[in-house]
Amino acid sequence: MLNFLPGPVLFIISLSLLIINTLVWSSLISLGGLVKIVMPTQGTRNAVSTVMNRFMWAWACCNGGILYLIAKIEWDVEGLEGLDKNSWYLLISNHLSGFDIAAQTYVLRNHIPMLKFFLKRELAYVPIMGLGCWALDMPFMNRTSPAKLKKNPKLKGKDLATTRRACEKFKNMPTSIINYVEGSRFTKDKHQRQNSPYQHLLRPKAGGIAFTLSAMGEQFTSLLDMTIVYPDAPDDILFWVMNGKVTKIIVRIRALPVPQVDPTRYFSESEYRVEFQRWLNQVWAEKDQQIDALLQTNQNVADSTDSANHTQAS
Numbered sequence: 001m002l003n004f005l006p007g008p009v010l011f012i013i014s015l016s017l018l019i020i021n022t023l024v025w026s027s028l029i030s031l032g033g034l035v036k037i038v039m040p041t042q043g044t045r046n047a048v049s050t051v052m053n054r055f056m057w058a059w060a061c062c063n064g065g066i067l068y069l070i071a072k073i074e075w076d077v078e079g080l081e082g083l084d085k086n087s088w089y090l091l092i093s094n095h096l097s098g099f100d101i102a103a104q105t106y107v108l109r110n111h112i113p114m115l116k117f118f119l120k121r122e123l124a125y126v127p128i129m130g131l132g133c134w135a136l137d138m139p140f141m142n143r144t145s146p147a148k149l150k151k152n153p154k155l156k157g158k159d160l161a162t163t164r165r166a167c168e169k170f171k172n173m174p175t176s177i178i179n180y181v182e183g184s185r186f187t188k189d190k191h192q193r194q195n196s197p198y199q200h201l202l203r204p205k206a207g208g209i210a211f212t213l214s215a216m217g218e219q220f221t222s223l224l225d226m227t228i229v230y231p232d233a234p235d236d237i238l239f240w241v242m243n244g245k246v247t248k249i250i251v252r253i254r255a256l257p258v259p260q261v262d263p264t265r266y267f268s269e270s271e272y273r274v275e276f277q278r279w280l281n282q283v284w285a286e287k288d289q290q291i292d293a294l295l296q297t298n299q300n301v302a303d304s305t306d307s308a309n310h311t312q313a314s
Contacts, residue, residue, distance in 0.1 A: 003071050007243035014070045014242040021066065025059040030128050033135030046173060052135045053114045060105040060114075067106075071244040075107070079226075079253030083111040086174045087221040090212060090258065091115065094201055094227060094287060095180040097237035103228060104178070107251050112224075113176045118163075118212060139167055139177070141211070167216040175219070179209050181280065187235070198288040200295075206277040214263035223256040227287050231298040250294050256283070 002010060029052050036048040067073055083089075089112050093104065105115055114136075121140045124130040134140075141163040182202040184190065194203050213220075229250040233240050240246050259279060265272040 001072060002069055003244040005244075007245065010070050010244040011239075011242045014066060014244075017066045017069070018063070018242075021059060021062045025055050025062070026128075026132055029055050029132045029135050033131035036135055042169070046169075049135070049137050049173070052137075056105070056114045056136060057109050060102070060109045063102045064106045067241070071241065071246060073246060074248045075251070076248060077107055077251045077253075079251075079255075080107075080111050082255070083108075083224075083253075084221075085111065085113055087112070088170070088174055088219050089113070089176040089222055089224050090209070090217075090220045091176060091178045091224040091226055092181050092209060092283075093178065093225075094291070095182050095185050096228065096230065097185060097241075099238040099241050100180075100185075100228060101178075103249055103251070104226065108176070113174045115176050115178045117178060118208070137169065137173070137175075139163070139170075139215075141215070163211070163215040167219070170216060170219055177212060177216075179212055181205055181209055181284075183208075198284060200291040201284055201288050204280045204284045206273065206280045209280065210261050210266050210273075210276055213259065213261040214266065217258060217261055220258045223258045225254050225256055225283060225287065227252040227290055227294075229291055229294050229298075231295055248298070250298070252290060252294070 002013065005013075032048055032052045032055070036045050036052075039045045039048060091112075093100070101115070108115065116136065116138050118141050119133060119138050124134060124140050181204040183205045184202070186200075186202055190202055196203050227250075230237050230246055231248055231250060233246045237246070259276070261276065262272070266276065
């Protein structure tokens, strides 16, 4: 390992390796997208998708190798028991850093299908990135703006119907969809502006997960509630990881029943939406308590270790 090197040197090394790792595998995935375009049947396209997902798995493994090289990180992970790569999962998580997705794909790479995101349809036309996401079977969705819906009420419900058609291929393809329900990464400024009722979290937004459940809820085997904590990292987590200064990552996963969402009622009845938001708020309140307990336990362990080291030194 290279964590004996100065932080700035580690940052340059890790940044270079991460860029190379991403460029190599994203290039292969994009090339796979070109191959997939000319495949004549859905079966052959699914075969290409399987290879592309192995490339994403390799990207996640290489990220883990880079972390091993630049830092001595203790992975404290619970909740992987019983997960199955041949099942369908909707995963929700708190969101702290741009590093989250690398950590999550690494932890989950051998336990559930590779993670996918719902993406705006416009991203499909972005050169290279759009082709790569399509090759990985990232689901693209339409989201008509409220202004357009007001001008043309007939469009109501068409977004959901289009997304459902796009997700039909997942019926025979084990899939994991991840949704960061807070909408953006946690920062102290955002937390304060929101007047969040949670100590360690932003307010959760129910719209995205409700849309996902409306589009393919019957396909999911389980809802996975994932909590990620970096107990010794300052605010800029990604920067400190790349400097080799993060020494521990805590991950907790719990499987919950998949909530049923009636799309007709959700998008037309405010009381129904409030009830669903109340359920999500409760999940988030439990997550907030869990994070607080994890941080407190980790601090107690660190204090005990420091005390023992001080006693030995004396």
